[in-house]
Amino acid sequence: MNRVLSALLVASCVVSLSHARAEVTLLExxxxxxxxxxxxxxxxMVSDESILYAGPDDKAPGVSIDTVLKLEGQTLLPGLIExxxxxxxxxxxxxxxxxxxxxxxxxxxxxxxxNHVRDSxxxxxxxxxxxxxxxxxxxxxxxxxxxxxxxIPGPRLLVAGRAIVATGSYGPKGFHxxxxxxLGAETADGFDDLIKVVRxxxxxxxxxxKVYADYxxxxxxAAAATFSxxxxxxIVETARSSGRGVAAHAATADAIERAVLAGVETIEHGDGATxxxxxxxxxxxxxxxxxxxxxxAISQYAGWEKGIDPEPERISRKRESFAAxxxxxxxxxxxxxxxxxxxxxxxxxxEMMVEYGMTASDALRAATSGNADIFHLDGxxxxxxxxxxxxxxxxxxNPLADISALRQVSLVMxxxxxxxxxx
Ligand SMILES: [Zn+2]
Numbered sequence: 001m002n003r004v005l006s007a008l009l010v011a012s013c014v015v016s017l018s019h020a021r022a023e024v025t026l027l028e029x030x031x032x033x034x035x036x037x038x039x040x041x042x043x044x045m046v047s048d049e050s051i052l053y054a055g056p057d058d059k060a061p062g063v064s065i066d067t068v069l070k071l072e073g074q075t076l077l078p079g080l081i082e083x084x085x086x087x088x089x090x091x092x093x094x095x096x097x098x099x100x101x102x103x104x105x106x107x108x109x110x111x112x113x114x115n116h117v118r119d120s121x122x123x124x125x126x127x128x129x130x131x132x133x134x135x136x137x138x139x140x141x142x143x144x145x146x147x148x149x150x151x152i153p154g155p156r157l158l159v160a161g162r163a164i165v166a167t168g169s170y171g172p173k174g175f176h177x178x179x180x181x182x183l184g185a186e187t188a189d190g191f192d193d194l195i196k197v198v199r200x201x202x203x204x205x206x207x208x209x210k211v212y213a214d215y216x217x218x219x220x221x222a223a224a225a226t227f228s229x230x231x232x233x234x235i236v237e238t239a240r241s242s243g244r245g246v247a248a249h250a251a252t253a254d255a256i257e258r259a260v261l262a263g264v265e266t267i268e269h270g271d272g273a274t275x276x277x278x279x280x281x282x283x284x285x286x287x288x289x290x291x292x293x294x295x296x297a298i299s300q301y302a303g304w305e306k307g308i309d310p311e312p313e314r315i316s317r318k319r320e321s322f323a324a325x326x327x328x329x330x331x332x333x334x335x336x337x338x339x340x341x342x343x344x345x346x347x348x349x350x351e352m353m354v355e356y357g358m359t360a361s362d363a364l365r366a367a368t369s370g371n372a373d374i375f376h377l378d379g380x381x382x383x384x385x386x387x388x389x390x391x392x393x394x395x396x397x398n399p400l401a402d403i404s405a406l407r408q409v410s411l412v413m414x415x416x417x418x419x420x421x422x423x
Pocket of ligand 1: 084131
C-alpha cells in the first residue's frame, strides 16, 4: 500500500512539473518480451505517459536520461490485459453469488471494487475488460471513470454495465411467484425491446455490450440457448452502429453458432464448442475467452480437493475443449472470470492455459498484444513499442521459461506512472 501511495504522490509531482521538460526514465532489464517476441539486448525509454524508445541499446536516441532503473535478471513486458473480470463480485466461497446480488448494498459492492481494481493493478494488470456488474447497475462505469480521474488506482477498464438476458433465463432464481427479486442483469426480448435496451446502455456510456446467448434454463437445469439468431443480430447491429462490439456468454454449441452468425466479437466460456463451431469462429474472426480458472475454482468450492481427488468430469471436458480450441487456431483471449476467484490472482488463468497445453509465449502473447488486438486497443497498448502508452510490467525471472514468474512483480507502470517500485 505504501508503494501505491508513493506512486500517487509521484503522479501529483508530475502534474505540478508539467511545464518542465518531460522526464526520461531508462529501463535496463535482462530481457524484453515486446508482446510478440523475446529480445535479450533491448532497453526501454519512457517519457511522460509514452514509450519513447524500445530496441537495441546501440540504436537508442541521444536524449538526456533522468532516471535509470537497472533490472538485472528481470523481464520487462507489456502490462497484462485481463479479458474477463467482474470487479463487482468477490469469490463465491466467501459469499455465494445469489447473496452478493441480493444482500450486499451497491455501496458495499463499490467499496469492494475499489480494493479489487487496486489489487489487479498491483498484480501487473494495467487494462481489464469487465463482463458485467451482476446486479450493481452501472457501478462499473463509475469505477472506470473514478480510475480515469485519478481518484483511485486501478487498471484501464472496459465495462459492459448491465449484461442483457432473455426473460426467464437469469438469476437469482428459486423464489415463488409472489416474490420479486432484483436480477443480476437486464432483461429484454424481441426487436423493439432489445433496440431500446441496447441504446439505453449505450447512453450510459458502456464500452461494449455483454449478452447471455445461453444460460442454465434447460428442463433439468442444463445450459440452453436463450435469444434467437434474429434477436442476437438486433443486439449486434444496434451496438455496432454506435461503434461498440458485443461479447457473448455461450457454453453450448447452439448458442455459440447463433452468436457468431450474429456478429459478436468474443465467445465467453465456450465449453461446448464443437469442431464445426470452432471453425465458424475462426472463419468469422471471433475470439474465445475460455475462463479455465473459473470452472476450476467453482469445482473446488463444490468440494473437489484438487491434487487429491480424481479430476471431475467437468474439468476433464474443459481440458479437451481447450485443446480442441488450440488445434483449431481460433484466437484465444486471456480472461479467467476473475472475481469468481480472488482479484489480483489473474495469473492463475495463464498458469492453467499453460497447464492445459498452450506454450508460455503464446499465453503471454494472448495476455498482451493478443487481447489488445481483440479489444481494438492495438496502436495504444499491448506492445513494448515506441509511441505506445507506457503500460509496463517487470517481473523477476523469465515467464517464458516459467509462466509463474509473473507472480514475482517488480515494477508496474501505467501511463508512465509507477505504481509498484523495484526494490
Ligand atoms: Zn463472467
